[in-house]
Amino acid sequence: MRATLMYEAGDVRVEDVPDSVVKEPTDALVRITASCICGSDLWPYASMPSADGPVRMGHEFIGIVEETGSAVTTVKRGDLVVAPFAISDNTCAFCREDLHTSCENAQGGFWDGIPEEGGQAEAVRVPLADGTLVKLPVAADSALVPSLLTLSDVFGTGHHAAVAGGVGEHTRVTVIGDGAVGLLAVLSARLLGAEQIILMGRHQARTDLGRDFGATDVVSARGEEGIETVRDLTGGHGTHVVLECVGAMPAYEQALGIVRPGGVISRVGVPQYEEAPIGFGSLFRHNIRLAGGPAPTRAYIEELMPAILDGSIDPGRVFDATTGLDGVPAGYQDMADRKSLKVLVKP
Amino acid sequence: MRATLMYEAGDVRVEDVPDSVVKEPTDALVRITASCICGSDLWPYASMPSADGPVRMGHEFIGIVEETGSAVTTVKRGDLVVAPFAISDNTCAFCREDLHTSCENAQGGFWDGIPEEGGQAEAVRVPLADGTLVKLPVAADSALVPSLLTLSDVFGTGHHAAVAGGVGEHTRVTVIGDGAVGLLAVLSARLLGAEQIILMGRHQARTDLGRDFGATDVVSARGEEGIETVRDLTGGHGTHVVLECVGAMPAYEQALGIVRPGGVISRVGVPQYEEAPIGFGSLFRHNIRLAGGPAPTRAYIEELMPAILDGSIDPGRVFDATTGLDGVPAGYQDMADRKSLKVLVKP
Numbered sequence: 001m002r003a004t005l006m007y008e009a010g011d012v013r014v015e016d017v018p019d020s021v022v023k024e025p026t027d028a029l030v031r032i033t034a035s036c037i038c039g040s041d042l043w044p045y046a047s048m049p050s051a052d053g054p055v056r057m058g059h060e061f062i063g064i065v066e067e068t069g070s071a072v073t074t075v076k077r078g079d080l081v082v083a084p085f086a087i088s089d090n091t092c093a094f095c096r097e098d099l100h101t102s103c104e105n106a107q108g109g110f111w112d113g114i115p116e117e118g119g120q121a122e123a124v125r126v127p128l129a130d131g132t133l134v135k136l137p138v139a140a141d142s143a144l145v146p147s148l149l150t151l152s153d154v155f156g157t158g159h160h161a162a163v164a165g166g167v168g169e170h171t172r173v174t175v176i177g178d179g180a181v182g183l184l185a186v187l188s189a190r191l192l193g194a195e196q197i198i199l200m201g202r203h204q205a206r207t208d209l210g211r212d213f214g215a216t217d218v219v220s221a222r223g224e225e226g227i228e229t230v231r232d233l234t235g236g237h238g239t240h241v242v243l244e245c246v247g248a249m250p251a252y253e254q255a256l257g258i259v260r261p262g263g264v265i266s267r268v269g270v271p272q273y274e275e276a277p278i279g280f281g282s283l284f285r286h287n288i289r290l291a292g293g294p295a296p297t298r299a300y301i302e303e304l305m306p307a308i309l310d311g312s313i314d315p316g317r318v319f320d321a322t323t324g325l326d327g328v329p330a331g332y333q334d335m336a337d338r339k340s341l342k343v344l345v346k347p
Numbered sequence: 348m349r350a351t352l353m354y355e356a357g358d359v360r361v362e363d364v365p366d367s368v369v370k371e372p373t374d375a376l377v378r379i380t381a382s383c384i385c386g387s388d389l390w391p392y393a394s395m396p397s398a399d400g401p402v403r404m405g406h407e408f409i410g411i412v413e414e415t416g417s418a419v420t421t422v423k424r425g426d427l428v429v430a431p432f433a434i435s436d437n438t439c440a441f442c443r444e445d446l447h448t449s450c451e452n453a454q455g456g457f458w459d460g461i462p463e464e465g466g467q468a469e470a471v472r473v474p475l476a477d478g479t480l481v482k483l484p485v486a487a488d489s490a491l492v493p494s495l496l497t498l499s500d501v502f503g504t505g506h507h508a509a510v511a512g513g514v515g516e517h518t519r520v521t522v523i524g525d526g527a528v529g530l531l532a533v534l535s536a537r538l539l540g541a542e543q544i545i546l547m548g549r550h551q552a553r554t555d556l557g558r559d560f561g562a563t564d565v566v567s568a569r570g571e572e573g574i575e576t577v578r579d580l581t582g583g584h585g586t587h588v589v590l591e592c593v594g595a596m597p598a599y600e601q602a603l604g605i606v607r608p609g610g611v612i613s614r615v616g617v618p619q620y621e622e623a624p625i626g627f628g629s630l631f632r633h634n635i636r637l638a639g640g641p642a643p644t645r646a647y648i649e650e651l652m653p654a655i656l657d658g659s660i661d662p663g664r665v666f667d668a669t670t671g672l673d674g675v676p677a678g679y680q681d682m683a684d685r686k687s688l689k690v691l692v693k694p
Contacts, residue, residue: 093584094608102608102633164634237440261441261449271626279621284614284640286449287511290625293634 002347003121004057004328006041008050012057012329020117020125025071028129030063030081033140034149035119035345036319037331038085039179040270043247045332058119058345059085059111060152064140065133066123074130080140081133083119083126084297085153086110090131098299103131110294120328122347134301137309146316146344147308150184154342155304155315156297157268158184158245162192163300164291165241165266169193174230174238174258175215177245178206180318180342181268183213185243187315190214191307198230198239200254206341209317223250227257234260241266244292249273261286268292319344349694350468351404351675353388355397359404359676367464367472372418375476377410377428380487381496382466382692383666384678385432386526387617390594392679405467405692406432406458407499409483409492413470421477427487428480430466430473431644432500433457437478445646450478457641467675469694481648484656493663493691494655497531501689502651502662503644504615505531505592509539510647511638512588512613516540521577521585521605522562524592525553527665527689528615530560532590534662537561538654545577545586547601553688556664570597574604581607588613591639596620608633615639666691 003017022029035058044052065079075081087110088095088103095103103109106128111117117124126132134151138144150156158181167173173189175182178201189197190213199215200222201207207218219229231238240263242255247269255265256277265288277283283290307313321340323331324347331343350364369376382405391399412426422428434457435442435450442450450456453475458464464471473479481498485491497503505528514520520541522532525548536544537560546562547569548554554565566576578585587610589602594616602612603624612635624630630637654660668687670678671694678690 097609099609099634164636262444262446267631271631274624274626274628275622276625277621278623278625278637279618281621283637284618287446287638287640287643289511290630290637291634293631296634 001122002325003118004325005054006044006048006057007053009044009046009048012045012332014325014328020123022067022069023125024127025069026128026130027069028065028072028075028126028133029067029123030061030083030126031066031123032061032063032119032121032347034145035061035347036149037120037328037335037343037345038153039181041332042336043270043272045336055112056116056118056121058121060149061119061124062136062145062149063124068129072129075133075135080136080138082136082148082152082301083132084156084301086294086296086298087114087128088131088298089128090298095131098296100296100298101294120325120345122325132298144308146319147314148305149344150315150318151297151301151304153297154180154318155184156300157181157295159188159300159304160295160297161185161243161245161266161268161292162188165243165264167192167194167241170195171241172196172234172239173241173243174198174200175243175245176200176251176254177269178203178210179245182245183210183318184315185245186210186215187213187313189243196239198233200226203338223254226254230258237261239263243268245269247272249276252276256282259288264289264291266292268295318342322346348469349672350465351672352401353391353395353404354400356391356393356395359392359679361672361675364463367470369414369416370472371474372416373475373477374416375412375419375422375473375480376414376470377408377430377473378413378470379408379410379466379468379694381492382408382694383496384467384675384682384690384692385500386528388679389683390617390619392683402459403463403465403468405465407496408466408471409496410471411487415476419476422480422482427483427485429483429495429499429648430480431503431648433641433643433645434461434475435478435645436475437645442478445643447643447645448641467672467692469672479645491655493666494661495652496691497662497665498644498648498651500644501527501665502531503647504528504642506535506647506651507642507644508532508590508592508613508615508639509535512590512611514539514541514588517542518588519543519581519586520588520590521545521547522590522592523547523598523601524616525550525557526592529592530557530665531662532592533557533562534560534660536590543586545580547573550685569601573601577605584608586610590615592616594619596623599623603629606635608635611636611638613639615642665689669693
């Protein structure tokens with residue numbers, strides 16, 4: 001079968017690899033019908049040393065179950081399913097607390113911890129299939145597929161930012177980042193009733209989509225100028241909630257500048273730093289809280305799916321390009337160049 | 348009048364200073380009947396350079412109102428009052444959100460921002476008296492005074508740790524630090540219904556008091572050994588809530604080691620660091636949250652006072668020594684040497 005491998009920064013290839021097969025009784029083999037490239041894939045695409053490669057890529061997909069292990073009971077051959085970006089048994093203590101990304105039985109939990117498997121491929125072996133996979137009530141060629149595919153990562157991740165930040169009615173929110181996650185954090189903040197949603201981003205096609213998703217204000221300035229602009233929009237105090245959907249240190253510093261005393265910075269962009277300011281002068285003095293982490297998107301699929309199925313929301317609009325597997329390397333480069341917001345892959 | 352000044356680390360003196368007087372219409376002049384030395388006073392006592400001194404000390408007191416400015420309406424001459432460690436108008440947007448430590452109109456808010464005033468003295472000018480002071484329904488010689496004095500800082504601060512950490516029924520809590528704040532965080536966690544309260548401290552007289560306040564377990568080991576012990580006590584996962592009542596980096600690192608995935612580290616010890624680990628390997632991977640800051644003790648006084656007045660709790664047990672003003676310098680040294688837990692001062 002064909003699959004995507006990253007050899008090092010800037011070097012992504014689609015190659016023939018051994019067919020994925022069911023290995024454990026809890027596995028399912030899924031023939032992938034829709035996959036995509038993630039903003040988080042761009043971090044290794046920018047910096048991965050060749051010593052760490054080649055690695056299989058992709059952690060968001062929809063596909064048709066082709067075979068199941070003997071212990072699998074919730075999905076069967078022929079089902080169309082979506083997989084969250086983290087594997088989970090959906091039964092352990094952490095999963096029962098809706099923290100599927102810390103599942104006790106998922107051996108790390110992320111696709112990059114599953115050797116020789118990935119979502120940017122023709123097929124994939126899914127461990128813990130009963131917990132991980134969710135059956136979709138549509139056909140593989142449904143026009144809803146792009147929106148349903150966002151449940152695997154970017155929509156659930158944006159939603160997690162908003163939920164972890166405690167967004168509710170009367171909340172003023174700033175979203176940092178106009179990538180797919182940031183735009184879907186805007187959508188989630190709107191669904192949760194936020195009163196004001198300020199989107200910080202400088203790519204107009206993206207911020208226009210952000211306005212469609214519910215942004216009430218767009219701030220294209222960054223750094224000190226961006227901070228001042230947000231303060232001007234909020235009576236000088238900043239917003240109760242800042243959804244940090246980038247992961248770079250300047251985004252965190254920007255969040256510190258615009259969060260209101262007593263407010264919360266909710267991070268879902270994978271931090272590209274380990275140490276950061278959290279002392280008296282940054283978080284502590286004004287009781288600023290810090291929240292977020294890898295989104296337990298599995299916990300949100302059932303909650304978010306009905307609004308997609310009934311057409312009231314269309315998170316799939318974050319996909320602005322579609323390619324086959326052979327176009328995946330160019331898709332990485334287009335996303336890195338910000339020519340594409342998010343690339344849908346049809347293997 | 349007599350007041351306490353710190354000249355530099357290790358050099359605290361009680362000297363004659365100009366009498367405090369009412370200056371603003373919103374001021375009250377309070378004759379202090381009970382004050383104390385704070386664990387946070389020990390940070391400058393350990394490290395303050397002489398160039399920063401002399402500074403007036405003390406931010407916790409009970410006293411009798413002697414004079415009020417023309418705009419003061421809620422307290423009057425002769426009232427016994429308690430002052431929180433932060434000044435506030437109790438009416439601004441932040442105060443209405445119970446975040447009195449970020450009061451918009453308090454010009455910084457802490458006593459060290461009020462020139463020539465302090466609580467370790469015979470008298471003090473209290474700005475924003477209507478917002479700051481709370482009348483006490485007892486006499487100045489009441490046996491309840493030590494417990495009521497804890498409402499000014501240490502009890503409210505311990506309570507804030509527990510509230511900001513989201514302690515409730517069925518919560519497992521670890522408290523790091525056996526100082527007065529840590530012990531009163533234990534008491535607050537008990538009042539909020541915590542299921543398990545692990546107190547980390549190595550001074551037995553203090554941890555014994557912690558058991559009286561509600562600690563279910565005491566762990567005297569620190570660092571990796573302490574972390575392992577807490578994990579053993581909690582089925583391997585650590586506790587949902589860690590109340591970090593010290594402020595030193597090793598305490599924060601210990602908190603990282605014992606907080607459960609999805610849990611919260613609530614800090615009320617003033618951080619003696621600015622940068623700290625918060626990236627993928629520390630907070631982010633398992634959705635660990637960070638909360639806390641200077642406690643808005645003003646917000647908690649009415650809530651916590653009834654249980655003191657009816658005798659059901661006795662937070663004043665954290666005072667294990669009493670002195671006059673002349674004994675304050677020795678009191679600092681005794682607290683620095685951990686001979687005294689907390690020194691009550693009767694000017």
